[in-house]
Amino acid sequence: MQAVLSLYATGRTTGVVLDSGDGVTHAVPIYEGFAMPHSIMRVDIAGRDVSRYLRLLLRKEGVDFHTSAEFEVVRTIKERACYLSINPQKDEALETEKVQYTLPDGSTLDVGPARFRAPELLFQPDLVGDESEGLHEVLAFAIHKSDLDLRRTLFANIVLSGGSTLFKGFGDRLLSEVKKLAPKDVKIKISAPQERLYSTWIGGSILASLDTFKKMWVSKKEYEEDGCRAIHRKTF
Incomplete structure (x- = not known):
C-alpha cells in the first residue's frame, strides 16, 4: 500500500x-x-547497511x-556528505575531494573516498560479501516479472521513494544501470520527487481527499465512541 500511495503522490x-x-x-x-x-x-539492502559500511x-x-x-553521527555524515558516483571506477582513480565534517564534540573529520564508496553498496552488495541483487537489478527484475504488455509503460514510469534514494547522483546512476538491463528500444524515465521522503503521506492525503473516499471518513466523535470498529464498519 505504501508504494501505491507514493505513486499517487506523483x-x-x-x-x-x-x-x-x-x-x-x-x-x-x-x-x-x-x-x-x-x-x-x-532486497534487505538499504540505508542502515550503507551507514554500517x-x-x-x-x-x-x-x-x-x-x-x-x-x-x-555516522548516519548524519552519510546523509550530508555521501553521494553516488556515475562512474565509481573513474572516481577511484582520481584524487577525491575531501569534505570536512564537524563532529558533535567540535572536532573535525575529513571524509574522502568513503563519500562515494559507502552508498555504492546499494548497487554492489558484494562489497560486504552480500550476494543480494543491487537496487538496479531488483527494479529491472520486478519489471521483467510483469506482463509483457506493461513493461514499456513501467520502464517509462519509475518513481523513487524513501530516504535512501536521496543520495546526490542516485537517479543518474540508477538510470545508467537500468539502461544496461532494459531492451535497447525502451524509453526509461525516472521520477525523483524532492518530497519523496514523505511521498507515502502525501499520496495518502490525496487519496483521502477524493470524493469516492469520503464515505470511508471516520470522524473524531465516531472513533471516540466506537474505536476501531468505526473504521472496520466503513472500510470492510
Missing part, C-alpha cells in the same frame, strides 16, 4: 515504485492503482564509532 496510477528506506528496499509494479504481488521484488570505511581511515549515539 499523479500516476500506473508505474513502478522503487522504495528504499532504512532497512529494506522494494520494487513494486503497480497497474491502475493496484500493486501486482507476483512482480514485487524485495561507512562506519567500517571510516574505521579503516583511523576513526572509530562504537556507541549507538556515535552510530547516529
Whole structure:
C-alpha cells in the first residue's frame, strides 16, 4: 500500500515504485492503482547497511564509532556528505575531494573516498560479501516479472521513494544501470520527487481527499465512541 500511495503522490496510477528506506528496499509494479504481488521484488539492502559500511570505511581511515549515539553521527555524515558516483571506477582513480565534517564534540573529520564508496553498496552488495541483487537489478527484475504488455509503460514510469534514494547522483546512476538491463528500444524515465521522503503521506492525503473516499471518513466523535470498529464498519 505504501508504494501505491507514493505513486499517487506523483499523479500516476500506473508505474513502478522503487522504495528504499532504512532497512529494506522494494520494487513494486503497480497497474491502475493496484500493486501486482507476483512482480514485487524485495532486497534487505538499504540505508542502515550503507551507514554500517561507512562506519567500517571510516574505521579503516583511523576513526572509530562504537556507541549507538556515535552510530547516529555516522548516519548524519552519510546523509550530508555521501553521494553516488556515475562512474565509481573513474572516481577511484582520481584524487577525491575531501569534505570536512564537524563532529558533535567540535572536532573535525575529513571524509574522502568513503563519500562515494559507502552508498555504492546499494548497487554492489558484494562489497560486504552480500550476494543480494543491487537496487538496479531488483527494479529491472520486478519489471521483467510483469506482463509483457506493461513493461514499456513501467520502464517509462519509475518513481523513487524513501530516504535512501536521496543520495546526490542516485537517479543518474540508477538510470545508467537500468539502461544496461532494459531492451535497447525502451524509453526509461525516472521520477525523483524532492518530497519523496514523505511521498507515502502525501499520496495518502490525496487519496483521502477524493470524493469516492469520503464515505470511508471516520470522524473524531465516531472513533471516540466506537474505536476501531468505526473504521472496520466503513472500510470492510
